[in-house]
Amino acid sequence: MTIACDIAIIGGGIAGYTAAIKAAQAGKKAVVIEKEKLGGTCLHKGCIPSKALLRSAEVFATLRKADAFGVRVDGAVTLDFAKVQQRKNGTVENLYKGLQYLMRKHGITVLQGSGTVIGPSIFSPKSGSVAVELADGEMETVVPAHLIIATGSRPRLLKGLEPVEGRIMSSDEALEMDELPKSMLIVGGGVIGVEWASMLIDFGIEVTLAESAERLLPGEEADASAELTKQLRRRGVRILTGIQLKPETYTFSDGVGSVTADTADGPVILTAERLLVSVGRQGNVEGIGLENTDVRVEKGAIKVNAFFQTNEPHIYAVGDVTGGMQLAHAAAHEAIVAVGHILGGAEQAPQHARIPRAIYAKPEIASIGLTEDEAGKQGHAIKVGKVPFQAIGKAQVLGEPEGFAKVIADAKTNDLLGVHLVGPHATDLLSEASLAMLLDAAPWEVAQVIHPHPTLSEALGEAMLAVDGKALAF
Numbered sequence: 422m423t424i425a426c427d428i429a430i431i432g433g434g435i436a437g438y439t440a441a442i443k444a445a446q447a448g449k450k451a452v453v454i455e456k457e458k459l460g461g462t463c464l465h466k467g468c469i470p471s472k473a474l475l476r477s478a479e480v481f482a483t484l485r486k487a488d489a490f491g492v493r494v495d496g497a498v499t500l501d502f503a504k505v506q507q508r509k510n511g512t513v514e515n516l517y518k519g520l521q522y523l524m525r526k527h528g529i530t531v532l533q534g535s536g537t538v539i540g541p542s543i544f545s546p547k548s549g550s551v552a553v554e555l556a557d558g559e560m561e562t563v564v565p566a567h568l569i570i571a572t573g574s575r576p577r578l579l580k581g582l583e584p585v586e587g588r589i590m591s592s593d594e595a596l597e598m599d600e601l602p603k604s605m606l607i608v609g610g611g612v613i614g615v616e617w618a619s620m621l622i623d624f625g626i627e628v629t630l631a632e633s634a635e636r637l638l639p640g641e642e643a644d645a646s647a648e649l650t651k652q653l654r655r656r657g658v659r660i661l662t663g664i665q666l667k668p669e670t671y672t673f674s675d676g677v678g679s680v681t682a683d684t685a686d687g688p689v690i691l692t693a694e695r696l697l698v699s700v701g702r703q704g705n706v707e708g709i710g711l712e713n714t715d716v717r718v719e720k721g722a723i724k725v726n727a728f729f730q731t732n733e734p735h736i737y738a739v740g741d742v743t744g745g746m747q748l749a750h751a752a753a754h755e756a757i758v759a760v761g762h763i764l765g766g767a768e769q770a771p772q773h774a775r776i777p778r779a780i781y782a783k784p785e786i787a788s789i790g791l792t793e794d795e796a797g798k799q800g801h802a803i804k805v806g807k808v809p810f811q812a813i814g815k816a817q818v819l820g821e822p823e824g825f826a827k828v829i830a831d832a833k834t835n836d837l838l839g840v841h842l843v844g845p846h847a848t849d850l851l852s853e854a855s856l857a858m859l860l861d862a863a864p865w866e867v868a869q870v871i872h873p874h875p876t877l878s879e880a881l882g883e884a885m886l887a888v889d890g891k892a893l894a895f
Contacts, residue, residue, distance in 0.1 A: 422561050423544060424530065426450040428763060429551055429565035431536040431709060434461020436740035436752035437571035438520060438529075443760040445527035452563050453529060454536035454553050460513075460520050462573050462741075463749040469516060470596050471616060473509040475781055478623035482783075489820065500624060502601055509596075532561060538568065538710035538736075548714040549736050567735050567763050570716075570723060571756065572709055574702040574741035579608065581668030582680075582698050588673050589696045592617070601626055606678070606693035608666055610637040612780050613699040615649060618658050619782035629659040629691055631682060636662055638780070642792045642827065642841040649843065652784055652823055664689075671696075704742040720744065727769040728762040729755055737763070751776050774839075777855045779848040784824045787851035789858060790839030793829055802832040806864065806887030810844040812895040813883070814875035821845040826884035828864055835863040840884075846877055853881055864888040 428444045430437040433455030441451040458465055484498045524531050534555040539562075540548040549568040553561040576591035578584075584594050592613050605621050607614045610632030618630045630637070630653070637653075637660065638646045654660055663685060670681040679692045706718050716731040717724040722744025729737045737759040740752035751771075758768050780786040796803050806828040810816040816824075824844025830837055840854035857867045868885035872878045879894065886892045 423564060424452060424561060425564045426452045426530070427565065428452075428567050428569060428760065429454065429563045430569045430571055431538070431551060432461065432571035432573055432705075432740070432742075433459040433531065434571060434573045434740065434752070435463045435749045436573070436756040437461065437569070438524070439753040440569050440571065440739065440756035440760050441529045442523060442527055443757055444763075445529050447760075447764050449764075451527075451529050452565065453524070453531045454551060454563065455531065455533060456535045457533075458517065459524065459531060460517055462575075464516055464520070465513060466593050466596060468749050470509050470513055471592070471620075472781055473512045474505065474596070475616065475620050477505040477508060478620045479783065481625075482623040500601075502624075503599075506597075506599075532563070534561070536563070536709065538570075538713055540713040547735065548733060552710075567737065569756070569759055570709065570731075570736065570738040570742060571740045571752070572705040572742050573752075574704050574747060576698070577701045577703045579666075579668055579698050579700060582608070582666075582671060582696065584698075585673075587695075588678055589671075589698065591698055595697050602694035603627060604677075604693040605629070605695050605697055606631065606680070606691050607697045607699060609699035609701070610634070610660070610662065611640075611699065611701060612638070614697075615653070615780065615782045617697060617699065618653060619656075622653070622656050622658050623783070627693070628657070629661065629693060631661045631664055631666060631691065633665055634662065638786070641778075641780075641786060641788060642839075643794065644825075644827070645786050645788065645841050645843045648824060649782060649784060649786060653782070656783075661689075661691075666691075702741060702747055704744060706742060729759040729770065730762070746773060746776055746778075748776065748778065775855075775858055777851050779851065781848060784821075784844050785847040786841075786843050787847040788839065788841045789851060789855050790837070791829060792839060792841070796829055796831075796838050801838060803838065804830050804832045804888055806830075806884045806889070806892065808880055808883040808887050808892055808895045810877070810880055813877060813880045815877050815879070816845055818875065819845055819877075826850075826880040828881075828884045828888050830864050830888050835865070837862060837864060837867075840881070842881070844877075844880070850878055850881060853878065 427449035429452045431454050433453045441453045444451040534553045536551045536553050544550045544564045551563040604627040606629045618628050622628050636646045665683045667681045723738040739755040741747045774790045777789040810824045811822040816822045827841040829839040864885040872882040883892045883894045
């Protein structure tokens with residue numbers, strides 16, 4: 422059977438379904454091809470399930486310190502991890518049903534099966550048609566005017582430390598644990614690693630976090646990394662940085678895994694019941710038929726232009742598979758740009774500095790724009806405003822006064838270069854800074870916004886004032 426359409430999308434994750442909805446809203450016929458479940462990594466293996474687990478960990482940790490708020494809990498506070506997983510799965514299922522409804526509402530055809538791009542054939546004189554092997558073994562051929570590749574990414578593996586049931590996991594397997602181990606060694610101190618470390622220590626697990634770079638979150642502001650490191654250590658996480666793991670030394674005996682790592686002080690042996698590898702993600706470029714096209718793949722990523730076109734102008738690629746910022750909201754926006762270009766628009770890919778970043782550890786870290794180091798390397802003379810959450814009344818009320826709001830501006834032009842928040846609900850506070858950068862607002866202009874009191878948002882207003890030495894609360 423052959424299906425003709427305006428836009429076909431391989432991949433039903435956030436980039437894929439966003440592209441489909443955008444196309445359908447413009448009156449175009451869209452077909453989504455997804456080999457697993459609509460919603461992709463973010464909904465089923467990433468953003469949503471991990472944040473559901475983080476929320477359960479937060480509640481558990483809060484109850485354990487309820488006495489500090491004058492609340493007495495009679496009896497021991499215990500964790501039912503089966504119910505934690507049940508709640509996580511229920512949250513995912515509810516959102517999955519909502520997404521399926523959106524597809525029906527917009528008249529979008531969803532094919533569950535593996536899609537392979539085919540070259541010129543009897544179906545089309547140009548490459549870009551898609552052969553789809555459905556779950557029942559039947560075949561469909563989708564012939565679109567335009568094709569969008571949105572196949573996402575998967576956890577990057579370490580040779581010698583590939584997943585082994587009951588021993589070694591990637592984040593995919595970790596999300597499906599039936600029970601928590603007594604101890605966990607996390608390899609990789611990036612976003613995924615620090616979120617899991619924060620979650621597991623709140624669940625009462627013994628956690629070791631190992632990072633090869635000299636600090637956690639090497640791509641983020643240095644003092645944000647330092648604050649997170651300090652707070653994780655205070656909560657009991659053992660953090661080792663600047664170490665080189667030797668995967669070939671891994672052994673497992675009597676329910677405990679061991680691996681040797683080289684440090685500045687010599688080799689150390691790290692042990693834990695389970696090992697979680699979180700060393701980034703790699704794009705899904707294999708097995709989708711790119712060899713049948715002129716689409717270029719370099720270093721595991723599809724090469725695209727500012728409109729997300731590949732070498733073949735009618736074939737686009739968006740999201741993690743292009744090797745850009747591997748963030749769900751970035752992927753969704755890229756999909757909007759790509760479909761807009763297909764429809765005749767001229768919006769280009771957003772500058773990396775305009776894409777907000779959110780890390781859901783405790784403390785949360787949220788940032789947009791340049792770090793101090795990046796601003797200096799780009800030749801900016803900078804001025805900085807920094808205000809601790811300790812000076813903010815709402816943070817004291819919440820019992821979470823750690824962290825800070827930091828603003829980096831150009832000393833000559835007064836342009837806003839970067840905003841970095843570390844503390845309670847930082848990820849929810851960042852959108853004001855994102856809007857300010859979109860509108861090219863100067864710090865003094867953002868400071869004119871009347872922030873309600875007492876709220877955490879006052880931290881950002883105060884940091885904007887602090888850029889010019891005019892903070893009121895600190």
